[in-house]
Amino acid sequence: MARPTMEDVAKRAGVSRALVSLVMRGSPKVSEQRRTAVLRAAEELGYSPHAMARSLASRTSTVLGVMVSDLHNAFFAEVVDGLDSVAREQGFELIINTGGRSPARERRALDSLLSFRPAGLALLSPVVPTAAISTAADHLPIVLVARSSRVSTVDTVNDDGEQGVGLAVDHLVSLGHRDIVHLDGGEGSQAGPRRRGYVSAMARHGLDPRVVDSEYTDTAGARAVQELRGGGRMPTAVISCNDFNAVGAISALEEAGLGVPGDVSVVGYDNTSLAALRHVSLTTVDQPRNEMGRLAAEALLQRVRGERTDPVRHLLHPSLVVRSTTAPPGGAS
Amino acid sequence: MARPTMEDVAKRAGVSRALVSLVMRGSPKVSEQRRTAVLRAAEELGYSPHAMARSLASRTSTVLGVMVSDLHNAFFAEVVDGLDSVAREQGFELIINTGGRSPARERRALDSLLSFRPAGLALLSPVVPTAAISTAADHLPIVLVARSSRVSTVDTVNDDGEQGVGLAVDHLVSLGHRDIVHLDGGEGSQAGPRRRGYVSAMARHGLDPRVVDSEYTDTAGARAVQELRGGGRMPTAVISCNDFNAVGAISALEEAGLGVPGDVSVVGYDNTSLAALRHVSLTTVDQPRNEMGRLAAEALLQRVRGERTDPVRHLLHPSLVVRSTTAPPGGAS
DNA sequence: TTGTAAGCGTTATCAC
DNA sequence: GTGATAACGCTTACAA
Numbered sequence: 001m002a003r004p005t006m007e008d009v010a011k012r013a014g015v016s017r018a019l020v021s022l023v024m025r026g027s028p029k030v031s032e033q034r035r036t037a038v039l040r041a042a043e044e045l046g047y048s049p050h051a052m053a054r055s056l057a058s059r060t061s062t063v064l065g066v067m068v069s070d071l072h073n074a075f076f077a078e079v080v081d082g083l084d085s086v087a088r089e090q091g092f093e094l095i096i097n098t099g100g101r102s103p104a105r106e107r108r109a110l111d112s113l114l115s116f117r118p119a120g121l122a123l124l125s126p127v128v129p130t131a132a133i134s135t136a137a138d139h140l141p142i143v144l145v146a147r148s149s150r151v152s153t154v155d156t157v158n159d160d161g162e163q164g165v166g167l168a169v170d171h172l173v174s175l176g177h178r179d180i181v182h183l184d185g186g187e188g189s190q191a192g193p194r195r196r197g198y199v200s201a202m203a204r205h206g207l208d209p210r211v212v213d214s215e216y217t218d219t220a221g222a223r224a225v226q227e228l229r230g231g232g233r234m235p236t237a238v239i240s241c242n243d244f245n246a247v248g249a250i251s252a253l254e255e256a257g258l259g260v261p262g263d264v265s266v267v268g269y270d271n272t273s274l275a276a277l278r279h280v281s282l283t284t285v286d287q288p289r290n291e292m293g294r295l296a297a298e299a300l301l302q303r304v305r306g307e308r309t310d311p312v313r314h315l316l317h318p319s320l321v322v323r324s325t326t327a328p329p330g331g332a333s
Numbered sequence: 334m335a336r337p338t339m340e341d342v343a344k345r346a347g348v349s350r351a352l353v354s355l356v357m358r359g360s361p362k363v364s365e366q367r368r369t370a371v372l373r374a375a376e377e378l379g380y381s382p383h384a385m386a387r388s389l390a391s392r393t394s395t396v397l398g399v400m401v402s403d404l405h406n407a408f409f410a411e412v413v414d415g416l417d418s419v420a421r422e423q424g425f426e427l428i429i430n431t432g433g434r435s436p437a438r439e440r441r442a443l444d445s446l447l448s449f450r451p452a453g454l455a456l457l458s459p460v461v462p463t464a465a466i467s468t469a470a471d472h473l474p475i476v477l478v479a480r481s482s483r484v485s486t487v488d489t490v491n492d493d494g495e496q497g498v499g500l501a502v503d504h505l506v507s508l509g510h511r512d513i514v515h516l517d518g519g520e521g522s523q524a525g526p527r528r529r530g531y532v533s534a535m536a537r538h539g540l541d542p543r544v545v546d547s548e549y550t551d552t553a554g555a556r557a558v559q560e561l562r563g564g565g566r567m568p569t570a571v572i573s574c575n576d577f578n579a580v581g582a583i584s585a586l587e588e589a590g591l592g593v594p595g596d597v598s599v600v601g602y603d604n605t606s607l608a609a610l611r612h613v614s615l616t617t618v619d620q621p622r623n624e625m626g627r628l629a630a631e632a633l634l635q636r637v638r639g640e641r642t643d644p645v646r647h648l649l650h651p652s653l654v655v656r657s658t659t660a661p662p663g664g665a666s
Numbered sequence: 667t668t669g670t671a672a673g674c675g676t677t678a679t680c681a682c
Numbered sequence: 683g684t685g686a687t688a689a690c691g692c693t694t695a696c697a698a
Contacts, residue, residue, distance in 0.1 A: 003450070003472050005691055016669045021693060029667060046468070051448035052385035053691035056674050071413055072606070077404035080431065093445045096429040098413065112426045115384035116449075117336065135379060139336050218610050244610075251612035273405070274607065277551050277577075279584035338675055349685045354677060362683060386675035389690045393677095670697075675690105682685080 004045040013041035024049055055117065064300060065113035065121045066096045069106065074273055075289060076124050079145055082293020083122055090301055092119065103127050110136065120300035123147070125189050141303035143296045146189055148313075155299040157292050157314040161190045161269075162197030164285040164318035168239050168267040169201035171283075171320055175328045177237040177265065178207055183214040183224045183249060185241030191216075194241055194269065210235065214245055221248025229256055236264060236329035243268035243275045243284055250282075250325065261327035271321050281324040288316050337378040346374035357382055388450065397633060398446035398454045399429045402439065407606055408622060409457050412478055415626020416455055423634055425452065436460050443469065453633035456480070458522045474636035476629045480522055481646075488632040490625045490647040494526030494602075495533065497618040497651035501572045501600040502534035504616075504653055508661045510570040510598065511540055516547040516557045516582060518574030524549075527574055527602065543568065547578055554581025562589055569597060569662035576601035576608045576617055583615075583658065594660035604654050614657040621649050 006024070010017045015034060022030050023038040030038075041047075055061050064087050068076045084094055097113050099106030106128045113121060120141040123133065130151060136142060137153040144156045165182070172180050182198040185191025195211060202209040214224040221240055225248075228234060240246035246268030250260050258264050268275055271286035295314050302308045339357070343350045348367055355363050356371040363371075374380075388394045397420050401409045417427055430446050432439030439461045446454060453474040456466065463484060469475060470486040477489045498515070505513050515531040518524025528544060535542040547557040554573055558581075561567060573579035579601030583593050591597050601608055601617035608615035628647050635641045 007691075017692080018670080018694080019668060022668090025693090031667060034668085046471075048444065048447060050389075050450060050691055051445075052450060053389055053674090054693070056383075056385055056389060056676090057691075057693040059674065059693090071404070071410040072407050074405050074407060080404055081433070084431070084433075088441075093441075094430065095445075095449075096431070097427065098417070098429070100414070100417075108421075108426075111381060112384075112428075114381055116428075117383060117385065138379070218612070222611060247610055247612045251610070254612075274610075277580055277584070277607075278555060279551070279580045279587075280612070340675080350675090351677085351685060351687095352683085355684090358677085364683065367683085383675050386690090387677070389692090390675075390677040392690065668698080670695105672693105672695085674693085678687100678689080680685100680687085682683105 003050075004047045005050070006047075008045055009038065009042045009047050012045060013038045061117055061119040062092050063116060063118040064092050064094050064297065065116065065118035066094050067099055067106065067109050067113060067121065067123045067126060068096060069099045069123075069125045069127060070101050071098045075146075075270055075287075078289035079124055079293040079296070082290040082295075083297045084293070086294045086297035086301070090297075092297075092301065099126065099128075101127060103129070107132060114139075119304045122296050122300060127189075141300050143299045145292055145296050152311055155296075155303070155312045155314075157296045157299065157316070158190070159287040159292065159316045159318045161193030161318070162200065164269060164287070164320075165194045165197035165239060166201040166204075167318065167320040168269075168285055169198060169205065171322065171326065172237045172239070172265060172267065173205050173207070175237075175265070175326060177329050179210075179233075179235040179329075180207065180237045180239060181210045181212055181228065181235040183221060183238060183240045183245055184211050185245070186213060186215050188216045188241065191241055198239060214241060216242050216244060218244045218248030218251070221245035221250075222252035223248075225249045225252035225256070234258070234264065237266070237326070238264060239267045239269075241269060243270045243272045243282060246282055246284065246325075247274065247280060250280075261325050265326040265329070267326060275321070275323070283323045283326040284321055285318045286321050287318050292316060336383075337380045338383070339380075341378055342371065342375045342380050345378060346371045385449075394450055394452040395425050396449060396451040397425050397427050397630065398449065398451040399427050400432055400439065400442050400446060400454065400456045400459060401429060402432045402456075402458045402460060403434045404431045408479075408603055408620075411622035412457055412626040412629070415623040415628075416630045417626070419627045419630035419634070423630075425630075425634065432459065432461075434460060436462070440465060447472075452637045455629050455633060460522075474633050476632045478625055478629050485644055488629075488636070488645045488647075490629045490632065490649070491523070492620040492625065492649045492651045494523045494651075495530030497602065497620070497653075498527045498530035498572060499534040499537075500651065500653040501602075501618055502531060502538065504655065504659065505570045505572070505598060505600065506538050506540070508598070508659060510662050512543075512566075512568040513540065513570045513572060514543045514545055514561065514568040516554060516571060516573045516578055517544050518578070519546060519548050521549045521574065524574055531572060547574060549575050549577060551577045551581030551584070554578035554583075555585035556581075558582045558585035558589070567591070567597065570599070570659070571597060572600045572602075574602060576603045576605045576615060579615055579617070579658075580607065580613060583613075594658050598659040598662070600659060608654070608656070616656045616659040617654055618651045619654050620651050625649060
């Protein structure tokens, strides 16, 4: 059960521990003969280097910590993919931990990650208080994804939610819609910019904004539509705060006998895999998630290498993906 | 930037390093006075213990490694939740890594996890070769989730796919269906048991099985339905290998002008959050994912504590969740 | 090119 | 109760 150590390999190869260390790290100043001897001994013993001991001795780390606030949301999976590919390219590896969208669990996840002394930390849509983040930022580089912050020592990567919802409004207006409602994300992350984007885009087109309180879930989307029906005037188009909400809205509309997009057009946000399902085929706003992950990793590694100390704030351009849930108002179903 | 060490805390509190260590580990044999002094010093310095150094010195680990084959599949998120809660209860923490369903990436993820010398390893639906797994199993406890294995040194946790699909067949037969097709998962994990369950359940009811090759994606499900239409006889019911496949099948059926469940009933597998969306409302087979995670963690920790060396093979009972995509054949749409 | 020796931050074993 | 001191597995000057 006990794993072999460098000492074991050294003994078997008849060399010193230090030499094994050099071979393991691919140093050029080792004779070919010794190198193969060491490598063979390691192979025979099934030796693999002890990352923790290495990091302890070298006072360096090749680990980036990632805190994913919610593993259930596929949004983060692609951000992690982006982080992973850049990290790997540059010789770093990821360790992931999850916060379950609870500040308490997130705090523990953060501490756990920190206890491994990673070179840097990426927090994906964290809900922990800013204070905890800025304290941690005193000790290592931190990048926030899908959460903005004014802390001057952390980098941030976000999509421009204002612009994204603006694209959705423009699209609907160009189709001829004038009565467009926004189903709001409430306290949810990034809900603010999306709402602001809606309001200002409507104003730009000289239209009256109508915001209905809702949340980032499909039942909330359905409920919002029911409220809308109770309230009297039905809009010709709905812009949801995210894809889940949009799907809930669609099913409530259909239950009410309203066709999508025949009677009401619906636009989502995030372009999750759900939106791409042919059964759903939702027009939605795409965030460049993979790119966000890549930029986050790069921001982290720049700081790790000491290339930069000023904070960087990436604001990426979202794009509209037109599918089958939007059409001119009053068109055939 | 450099983090404070135990030495720093000791100095500030005016005690020895060993005493700080005792306090950090909550030893009872420390005077109340010194304890609070140490704790305060640690707080002021922002000290947090160095997990790697601790593990190195104590020759123990309180870390469980988790390799998630595919972060995009929400199935695993709940398994991780189960693992996490048990691990936490027993004073362990998780570090997660992802394999992206590629054997090469998975190997790297495995090595990375191993390099932290965790107390045990949970592999969620891994695709790495058995050899790699059994080699690793020589050095630490390993549990496989959603992947069976005959390796005598690893534990496994699976749902009984045969039984699960049997439930689906029974349900459809009790509704009056006799012409039931299975859309097969091909090489996918757990596709074999599901197919066998279908065949034997059909035989039990004296019905002819009909298996159509497919895959675990919605486009594959749609394609299989198109083949079925081209082939002539349409069944009255379809059992998909998983929920994604089922949703694809539904949309292809609807595009063909066939109502679900009016003309054709559809059953999925996994009870993912997708199936629960009201817009989908899919009848499906539920795996007790959280429970699977909990059992996996418990199996691991039993071995870690040396309480057991014989392998354990958990085979959990799935259950049927009846929603809106199944009805008697020939019924109204 | 190779070996020796001194750490890295912690725990464990003793004495006091 | 408290404090030295020797590990843990590895890296890294520095010497040889």
